[in-house]
Amino acid sequence: MSRPPQLDNLLKLDSWLNDFQNEICRRYGVFLEYQKKIEECGGIEHFTQGYKNFGLLVQSDNSVLCHEWAPGADQLALIGDFNGWNRETHKYTKEGFGKWRLVIPPNSDGSCAIPHSSIVKIAVTKNGKTMDKLSPWAMYVTRPNDSVVYHQQFYNPPDKYTLKHPRPSRPASLRIYEAHVGISSWEGKVNTYRAFADDVIPRIHRQGYNTIQLMAVMEHVYYASFGYQVTSFFAPARIETLRFLLSNLRWWVEEYGFDGFRFDGVTSMIYHSHGMNDDFGGGYPMYFGLNADTDSLVYLMLANDFLHKKYPQIITIAEEVSGMPALCRSVAEGGQGFDFRLAMALPDMWIKILKHVKDEDWNVNEIVHTLENRRYGEANIAYAESHDQALVGDKTIAFWLMDKEMYDFMSILTPLTPIIERGIALHKMIRLLTMALGGEAWLNFIGNEFGHPEWLDFPRIGNNESFHYARRQFNLADDDNLRYKFLNLWDQEINRLEENTGFLHKGPAYVSWKHNGDKMICFERAGVLFVFNFHPFQSFPDYKVGVEIPGVYKLVLNSDEERFGGHNRLQFGSVHHSFPEGYAGRRNHILVYAPARTCLIFSL
Incomplete structure (x- = not known):
């Protein structure tokens, strides 16, 4: 049994793992066994460049090396436009270990026998x-003409693209903009990468995001699947499958300059039950029992270990709901090696509250508990909503808050209705509270920064292949007569606040006050004081707020400013001198005016 060299670090963070050292060591031993197999196959450097040894590879003399792994096949043949789809002329030779090989010599004039972009397939x-x-x-x-049959096109352009810019350094705090290129136009169409680069990326930059998480980049059969149903993949235990999966990661980094990966559906991978019908309420034994899938866990260890050693600035994110311990700790400690996990309980909490709980019944103690309930020493990405909540069948937070009134009363030329007033106020508060208290990074889904109305629905048979809801209406945020501009500007400012203070990466918050009767939440993080009043109608003059450091606290941002659609009840830049009497577990306190449904941000 092999002990991870830094296991003691993990056990210091979580002493409950002491009882499961044997299983952690067993998994690490399997990880080392796979590493040994990889060394026997030429080493990790060679092993992760399978894309240079498999597929259709143009050689220096313009011959084409065709190399595949198909252990169950009796015969392979390459067919396509180049040979008139003749199944007899270009047959592969079996090499052993399930590998097949074919070399196609160049034309008599030295040119490649397979034209660039021509269609090819493998007859198995x-x-x-x-x-x-x-x-x-x-x-x-x-995918030609919406056919269900996809085409492989031979890729050998005369002028190969080379990356023009150096890889950017990893930011201290991640402010992630989750986007889908296809839906990123305000028009009803599949948008292009060129249009996304020209029209959307400048917007993302202006909003203050420093990281883009692109969805649906890999080829997928069904557009409406959001890119989840990728083509050509198979499962991780066989060594050649492992070569394919690790090479795939490296290919995206090397060929397209990717800076990281989000691994979707990790829970489904790491349990034999795929997480189906599991409530994960059985404590630590469920993470280290027979239901845990060792091959999948070890694949994740191999992937993260390789990526972080080869590319030290790489970022890997896990979408995982079970709470697997050490998922975001290093492989050397016995973990799976991810940098972040998505805090998936947070959007579920907000949707549940908005659907079922009256404003006056919001339990701020439970809200704070959910926002802070994460494994110590394992970084989380906080988000109030993502693409999951935007999809048809659910609603965005803005739509839960304002629903049909968004169609008629988002113009500043119309009366401010109570529903729109409430919706704009709570949208701002929910997003900042989640960002400031819910994790070590922040994620926003494309369009939600300005309260995009309605839902997201890809063209499909059920909606007559309509693109009406498969778009992002950025024009709404750009229209100076619409109230969407208030939410858009608020989003810019809270990103700027984080950029200037770095509160996401500077340690957890200290919550000094949470009062259910007053609906008040107060906390400090990275020298910034946050005060939230979720009460639907009660404002509090001279509200006592505990602070640790004495001094003069300046109001640097508040959601009630007129430029954010508020009522301007507070004076921007007002100062509050601390009093030396301790309060709420802090050594000092200040007195603030906290209007209803408003959040206030102070700094020294």
């Missing part, structure tokens, strides 16, 4: 039956 024969397949190593796949 098994038990006398032949099916035409795409190579899992295909670099360019298209």
